Amino acid sequence: MHRAERLFQLTTLLRNRRTVLTAKQMSEHLRVSERTIYRDIQSLSLSGVPIEGEAGVGYRLSHRYQLPPLMFDREEVEALLLGARMVSSWGDTDMAIHANQAIQKILSVLPDHLRHSDESLPLLVPNMEEVQKYYTAHSQPMREAIRLRQRVAIDYVRADEQHSSRTIEPLGMIFWGKVWTLVAWCHLRDDYRTFRLDRIQSIVVTDEKFDTSDSKSLKHFLHLMKEKYAQEPEATAPHEC
Amino acid sequence: MHRAERLFQLTTLLRNRRTVLTAKQMSEHLRVSERTIYRDIQSLSLSGVPIEGEAGVGYRLSHRYQLPPLMFDREEVEALLLGARMVSSWGDTDMAIHANQAIQKILSVLPDHLRHSDESLPLLVPNMEEVQKYYTAHSQPMREAIRLRQRVAIDYVRADEQHSSRTIEPLGMIFWGKVWTLVAWCHLRDDYRTFRLDRIQSIVVTDEKFDTSDSKSLKHFLHLMKEKYAQEPEATAPHEC
DNA sequence: AGCGTCCCTGACAGTTTATGTCAGTAAGCG
DNA sequence: CGCTTACTGACATAAACTGTCAGGGACGCT
Incomplete structure (x- = not known):
């Protein structure tokens, strides 16, 4: 050997x-x-x-x-660069930092004739930083709560201006293009509910931990959505509180 | 050595x-x-x-x-995965294929306890494949024309339903969240113009090549936009035909 | 066809590097 | 404290590497 x-x-x-x-x-x-x-x-x-x-x-x-080297070909790298630009523009501050770090790493290994020319990758994403601060407000504490499985208390305002306060178990977030939706288990309704991130007025991460199970998890929620979509192809919007 | x-x-x-x-x-x-x-x-x-x-x-x-191995840490990988999911959902068919390939490569090196659980990365992008076919219609021939620097003849319909036909020199595309905008040099106006990709009715890639220069390139266009934005912070939409 | 330029491989003597054993020092844990 | 582990130097032996030489083959050009 x-x-x-x-x-x-x-x-x-x-x-x-x-x-x-x-x-x-x-x-x-x-x-x-x-x-x-x-x-x-x-x-x-x-x-x-x-x-x-x-x-x-x-x-x-x-x-x-702990992650080994990754080998990508040119087309894959272009897709990753474009995607990272999207995350940098549409994600919260933390996401953007990590995306930009990844972008720098990718750019650092591109040959010179590919690196410096914007025309080598003519697929751009505008810098929406100021706008996106609105759409990703509360994103970071919420992601932390998802990761640590901590209940959060939120004040929410619906599209029809109705206010509500409740404690939820956040499970995941979905990007719909500009808008992020939080998927959570709502004890008030004893069911899944989704919340537009930009409509959350305030958030307090509590000390209470929660567990997930086969019937209460992001995976289960996605499974239900797939079933619902198969039955009612026209239905695209899940229950919003 | x-x-x-x-x-x-x-x-x-x-x-x-x-x-x-x-x-x-x-x-x-x-x-x-x-x-x-x-x-x-x-x-x-x-x-x-x-x-x-x-x-x-x-x-x-x-x-x-020709591209060497890349080393990413966990947070960077998460940003790349999320971004690739965005490209897969919001890009055209070709982009989606390459993004999914990259996703598979990334997933293949994740340790088992991170790979199979959606809850390990609770940031999702819905599969907008059917919707996105509308927003990315003509994307692939257009990207090819950009790459090969070929003039294209388009039929376009504005928001106010006015139709026009013209030959343009496509320089790049910008993703605004759901909507793609084409940046092109328009000979009719002798200036840059942008076109919503989904409002292009038809496209014919011609055999005529075009050149870029310091005063006619995507880079120059972006420079002008930055200057315009600095002078008029409220202005966000470039000239649409 | 011949010629020049290159890729390709085996053999061999000499050089360099790597290995295992042994001995000794230091740190973490119960 | 004793046991288990990381750590390092020294040395003889084994293994790998190197350059030179010779020979074969492919490709393009005249």
Whole structure:
């Protein structure tokens, strides 16, 4: 086995493990001595691979390195660039930051004759930053609540100006072009409800956690929508509160 | 110099060249013998790097390998996934195909506990395929015309139902959320004009090529828009025909 | 056809790098 | 504290790599 191949396999081993690996375990797996593993680890570290080692414990790959390199062809890269521009324009501030970081990474590997010319990718998205702050108000705390599965208390105003306050369990968000819709479980109605993000007046993330289940999850909601759409092809708008 | 490093430099050399490189040129550049270059090429080929060699000519890197691997962290990947979903939903058929390919590649490298759960990325884009066929009608021939710099003859209907026919030089397209706008040079007006893609009734790509210049290009158009926006912050809509 | 330029491969002697064993130091955990 | 682990240097041996040389083949041009 070539050394380069072994280094690659070592990285893959570490990448596919969420708990630590000892040098002994790795040496047995790759059929080399422990001393060789220590050397390999050093080589990888010198090459920039962020491996963390702790005496008496073992090795782990730094969290930020857990995704391997991706290979895209030109057309895929163009689609990704366009998409990232959309996220940068239509998403909230945090999303935009990450999208722009990804854009920079992509641009940094494009050959010179493709990088500097806007005409190399004549598909643009206007910078809607100021407008979008309105449509993505509350997006960031809401995404955090979705991720951490925390109930949120909201004040909401419907299209007909009716106000309401309630506590909901946020499950996900859907982008409809300019407008974001929140999918949540509403205890007031004991059912799913969707809310236009820009119509939420205020949001308080509570300390109360919630669980999802087979019958209360974003996946279940999407399944119901698909069934509903199959029965009533004209129906496109889910229940809004 | 380590061999691994030289293999990397060799790949970079080939990647940054659009014409062929001979073994002799590479050996001089990397200060090794030609025999070593032949060995290196064989190693790279065995590792899957698609290098094409032709006797009497030289080597080139297969077109599909001209972009190197990209490394993204989790947040960037999430932004890219969301963006690709937007392109898949809001772009034309070709764009959607490439976006979905990119999505599959990204999903294939996600760890299992992140891949199968919609709840791992609760930011969705509805499938607007049927609706979007309307908004992206003529998108593909138009993009082709932009790329090949070919004049197109269009029939257009304005919002006030006025019809017109003209020949234009398409420069780029802008996504405004649902709606695509074409940026073109209009000979009838001797100026830039924008057209809503969905209001174009018909399109004929002509055999006539056009050139761009410093004063007639997408870049120039964007520059003018920025200047116009700086002078009149309330103005957001460019001239529509 | 011959010629020049290139890709391609095997063999071999010499050079360089990598490996395993051994010994020793240091850190984390119960 | 003892046990388990990470960590490093030294050294003999094994493995890999390199350049030179020789030979074969493909392609384009005259």
